[in-house]
Amino acid sequence: MKTSELTYVFPKDFWWGSASSATQMEGYSKADGKGPNIWDYWYETEPNRFFNGIGPNHTSQFYSRYEEDIKLLKETGHNSFRFSISWSRMFPEGRGKVNEKAVHFYNQVINRLLDNEIEPFVNLYHFDMPLALQNEGGWESRSVVEAYVEYAGTCFALFGDRVQKWFTHNEPIVPVECGYLYGHHYPAIVDFKKAVQVAFHSMLTSAKAIEKYRSLSLPGKIGIILNVTPSYPRSEHPADLDAAEKADLLFNRSFLDPSVKGEFPQKLVEMLEEEGFLPSYELGDLDIIRENTVDLLGINYYQPRRVKAKEHLPNRNAPFMPEFYFDTYDMPGKKVNPYRGWEIYEKGIFDILKNLQENYGNIECFISENGMGVENEERFINSEGIIQDEYRISFYKDHLKWVHQAIQEGANVKGYHVWTFVDNWSWLNAYKNRYGLVSVDLDQNYKRTIKQSGYWYKELATNNGF
Ligand code: BG6
Numbered sequence: 001m002k003t004s005e006l007t008y009v010f011p012k013d014f015w016w017g018s019a020s021s022a023t024q025m026e027g028y029s030k031a032d033g034k035g036p037n038i039w040d041y042w043y044e045t046e047p048n049r050f051f052n053g054i055g056p057n058h059t060s061q062f063y064s065r066y067e068e069d070i071k072l073l074k075e076t077g078h079n080s081f082r083f084s085i086s087w088s089r090m091f092p093e094g095r096g097k098v099n100e101k102a103v104h105f106y107n108q109v110i111n112r113l114l115d116n117e118i119e120p121f122v123n124l125y126h127f128d129m130p131l132a133l134q135n136e137g138g139w140e141s142r143s144v145v146e147a148y149v150e151y152a153g154t155c156f157a158l159f160g161d162r163v164q165k166w167f168t169h170n171e172p173i174v175p176v177e178c179g180y181l182y183g184h185h186y187p188a189i190v191d192f193k194k195a196v197q198v199a200f201h202s203m204l205t206s207a208k209a210i211e212k213y214r215s216l217s218l219p220g221k222i223g224i225i226l227n228v229t230p231s232y233p234r235s236e237h238p239a240d241l242d243a244a245e246k247a248d249l250l251f252n253r254s255f256l257d258p259s260v261k262g263e264f265p266q267k268l269v270e271m272l273e274e275e276g277f278l279p280s281y282e283l284g285d286l287d288i289i290r291e292n293t294v295d296l297l298g299i300n301y302y303q304p305r306r307v308k309a310k311e312h313l314p315n316r317n318a319p320f321m322p323e324f325y326f327d328t329y330d331m332p333g334k335k336v337n338p339y340r341g342w343e344i345y346e347k348g349i350f351d352i353l354k355n356l357q358e359n360y361g362n363i364e365c366f367i368s369e370n371g372m373g374v375e376n377e378e379r380f381i382n383s384e385g386i387i388q389d390e391y392r393i394s395f396y397k398d399h400l401k402w403v404h405q406a407i408q409e410g411a412n413v414k415g416y417h418v419w420t421f422v423d424n425w426s427w428l429n430a431y432k433n434r435y436g437l438v439s440v441d442l443d444q445n446y447k448r449t450i451k452q453s454g455y456w457y458k459e460l461a462t463n464n465g466f
Contacts, residue, residue, distance in 0.1 A: 001459075001463045003463075003464075003465070006463055006465040006466060007465075007466070008400060008401060008404045008465045008466055009464060009465035010404065010407070010416075010464050010465050011407065011413075011414075012464075014414065014415055014416070014464055015079060015080040015119070015366055015414055015415025015416070015417070016077055016078060016079050016080065016415065016416060016417075016457070016460065016461035016464075017073075017078045017079060017080035017081050017082065017118070017119075017121070017415065017416075017417045017418075018073075018078065018081060018082070018417050018418045018419065018420050018421040018437065019081075019082040019121075019170075019300075019368055019369045019417045019418070019419050019420060019421075020062070020081075020082065020083050020084070020420050020421055020422075020424060021083070021084045021123070021126035021127070021128075021170065021424075022083065022084045022085060022086035022089070022126060022128060023037065023039050023056050023059065023086065023126065023127065023128045023425075024059055024060075024126075024420075024424040024425050024426060024427075025059050025060045025061075025062040025083075025422065025424045025425070026059060026061075026062050026063040026086060026089070027056075027057060027058060027059045027060065027061040027062065027063050027064070028057070028061070028063040028064065029056050029057045030057065031063065032089075032099070032101035032102070032105075033089075033092055033099045033101050033102070034086065034088055034089040034092060034099070034102070035088040035089075035091070035092025035093055035094070035099075035130055035131065035132065036088060036130070036131040037086070037087070037088040037128045037129055037130050037131055037134075038128065038129045038131060038134050038138075038185070038186040038187070039055075039056040039127075039128060039186070039427075040055075040056055040057070040088075040131070041131045041134075041186065042186040043055030043056055043057070049428055050428055050430050051428060051429050051430040051431070051432045052430055052431070052432075054425065054430040054431060055430075056425065058425065058442075059424060059425035060422050060423065060424050060425065060440050060446055061446050062083075062422075063105065065446070065448075066105075066108065066109050066112065067112060068448065069421070069422060069448070070109075070112045070113060070116055070118065071116075072421070072422070072438055072448060072450065072454075073113075073116070073118055073421060074116050074118065075450065075454070075458065076421070076437050076438065076450060076454040076455075076457050076458050077457050077458035077459070077460065077461030077462055078118050078421075078461070079117065079118060079119065079461065080118060080119040080120075080121055080165075080415065080417070081113060081118050081119070081120060081121065081421070082120075082121035082122070082123060082167075082298075082368065082417060083109065083120070083121075083122065083123070084122070084123040084124065084125070084126040084128075084170065085106060085122060085123070085124060085155055086102070086128060087124070087125065087128060087129070087130050087148075087151055088128065088130035088131070089102040089105070090102045090103070090106075090151060090154065090155070091130065091147075091151055091154075092130070092132075093130070093132045094130035094132040094133035094136075094144075094147050094151075095133075095147040095150055095151070098154055103158055106158075106159060107158075107159070110122075110159055110162050110163060111162070114162060119164070119165065120162070120163050120165070121165040121167065121368075121417075122155070122159065122163045122165065122166055122167065123166075123167040123168075123169070123170050123225060124148075124151070124152050124155060124166070124167065124168055124169070124209065125148070125168065125169045125170065126170040126171075127170070127171075127174060127175055127178075127185065127427070129144075129175075133147055134186070134187065138179075138187065138198070139175060139179075139197075139198040139201045139202060140194055140197050140198055140201070141201075142201075142282075144201070145201050145204055145205050145208070148205045148208075148209070149205065149208045149209060149212055152168070152205075152208075152209035152212060152213070153209075153212045153216075156212065156213050156216055156218060157216065160213075160216060160218040160220065161218070163220065164219060164220030164221065165220060165221055165223075165296070166213060166220060166221070166222040166223070167222070167223055167224055167225050167298060167368075168205065168206040168209045168210065168222065168223075168224050169202055169205075169206055169224055169225065170225045170298075170300075171225060171226065171227040171300060172199065172202035172203070172206070172224070172226070172255055173199070173226075173227065173251055173254075173255060174227070175198060175202070176195045176198050176199045176202070177195070177251075177322075179198070180192075180194050180195035180198055181195050181321060181322065184427070184428060185427065190319045190321075191319070192275075192277055192319065192320040192321065192322075193276075193277050196272060196277045196278070196279050197279040197280065199254055199255070199279075200279035200281065201279075202255075203255065203258045203259070203264075203289060204281070204285055204288065204289065206224050206258075206259060206292075206294075207258070207262075207288045207289045207291075207292040207293075208288060208292070209222070210222050210292040210293070210294065211288060211291070211292045214292070221295040221296045221364075222294065222295055222296070223259075223294040223295055223296030223297050223298060224255070224259045224294050224297065224298070225297075225298035225299075225300060225368045225369075226252075226255050226256060226259065226297065226298070226299060226300065227299075227300040227301070227302065227369070228252050228256065228299055228300075228301065228352045229251055229252065229302075229303060229304055229305045230248075230252075230304045230305070230348045230351050230352060230355075231244045231245070231247040231248040231251070231252065231304070231305045231307050232244060232304055232305070232306055232307065233307055233308070234306065234307065234308035234309075234329060234331075235308075237309070239309035240307070240308050240309050242309065243307050243308060243309045243310065243325065243326035243327065244307040244326070245267075246271065246325040246326050247305055247307045247322070247325065247326045247328075249265055249267060249268040249271065250268070250271075250322050250325070251305065251322070253265050253268060254268055256360065258289050259293060259294050259297070260293055260294060260297065260356075260360045260361070260363055261293065261360070262289055262290035262291065262292070262293045263286075263289070263290060271325070275320065277320075294363070295364065296363075296364050296365065296366075296414075297356065297360075297363050297364070297365040297366075298365070298366060298367075298368025298369075298417075299349075299352055299353070299356075299365055299366070299367055299368060300367075300368050300369035300370070300419070301348060301349045301352060301367060301369070301370050301399075302342055302369075302370070302371070303342040303343045303344070303345065303348070304343060304345050304348045305328060306328055306329050306330070306331045306334075306343075307326045307327070307328055307329075308326070308327050308328075308329050309326070309327070310324075310325070310326060310327050311327060331343070337372055337373070337374075339373055339374050339375045339432075339433050340372075340373045340433050344372075344395070346398045346399050346401070346402050347402055349367065349370065349399050349402045349403055349406075350402035350403070350405055350406050353365070353403065353406035353411040353413055354406060354409065354411060356411065356412075357406070357409070357410060357411045357412065362410070362411065362412045363412065364412050364414060365411075365412060365413055365414070366413060366414045366415035366416065366417065367399075367403060367413070367415065367416045367417060368417050369417060369418070369419040369420075370396070370399050370416070370417075370418060370419065371392075371395075371418050371419035371420060371435045372391065372392050372395040372435065373426070373429075373432075373433025373434065373435045374389070374391065374392070374433060374434055374435075375432055375433055375434070377389065377434050377439065377451075385449060386449065386450070386451060386452055387439055387449070387451040387452060388451075388452045389451050389452055389453045390452065392451075392453040393452065393453050393456045396418065396453070396456075396457075396460075397466060400416065400466070403416060418435075418437065418457070419435050420435045420436055420437075421436060421437055421438060422436045422437075422438045422439075422440055422448060423435065423436035423438070423439050423440040424436065424440075436451065436454075437450065437451055437453050437454035437457050438450050438451060438454050439451055
């Protein structure tokens, strides 16, 4: 298609791709010397927590099928692809001796991607703490900070000659909120003070890994991936505005500011101090955070947060939660993905990008995840066996229009990655909601079939627009 026939044309060399994570797609969680991580452990001890009892051993088997998957990446138009390294595959005990079979596997993946002109974007941590380190306290513990830096440095040294886009964490708020506040991820603790410590350590490890990376003078960039949930107040009333600001400070700026500006917002520090929740830290930690900000920012966007002032005083006898500062509400008439229950608000992606442009030095960024999870997609299979997922194509187009608009207005956006490539296993929801451009048939040995959205994505990337 000629550029002149397209309505939305993206900048030259735009990164078209998708994101994935090790636990969600590798499978083989006990093979070739991999150590257990918190997901393997939780599944063994509490399998009923997982939808249909499917655990991390049965994810989409990328470990054995990566060659086939890389061909499919090519067929669906990818010029870049994010995967994460499994810390417990590299270091079965979390630290110490590196597992050579893991090194071989990741070398193969990186080399095959490069052979196919697909740039590897590598993330070091996607919710998968090695069990041995969780037993030391996981992200709560200072010893784990040092183990992470050792792991990161090993990955840079082994793969950094070829990988030129590195990410220290994916969505560091998720282990904080799911693991230490709302009980969705192991260790399912409810403890605000610990949650703050975990958040602080994720920022410290990110900065320390960046420092390590830069000391090696490798030829790439390093960043972090944050899920930003724009916080929209119910009204312009000062109390609603204040509630929305507090939600923004807790869920977004607690990671955005240290990652990009090298400091925590003063107002956040005051809020935490007032409640006695400041984390413990060592002399020099704040200097490390200040001096090691990111080159590049990945933004995962799914949904906004609708916020209003608290209507009732919080119950001081209950465990302290973020919702002590604000209430959320259901905005009348909002559009919702009925399967996942998440609001769909496409303009949110524009608001995030404009905020980065205006308040974060227009840092180089890309959309690192955006996607729509849908149940029972086999309903939409046509006579040729292809899932007709028109809804997903519309979802992507509706978001891309706003990404395009932000670029037109000067935002420094380099790419767009969808979540995700092949239907994958999702934490507690297992295979309930499917997100892929390619389907996986669990009854036919994980057989892959490109969906209509996968063909569309190829066209999008080839035309560099739509
Ligand atoms: C992102 C995560 O938050 O959302 C992914 O990085 C996750 O790991 C994706 O799978 C979709 O969420 P869910 O819970 O529907 O899988």
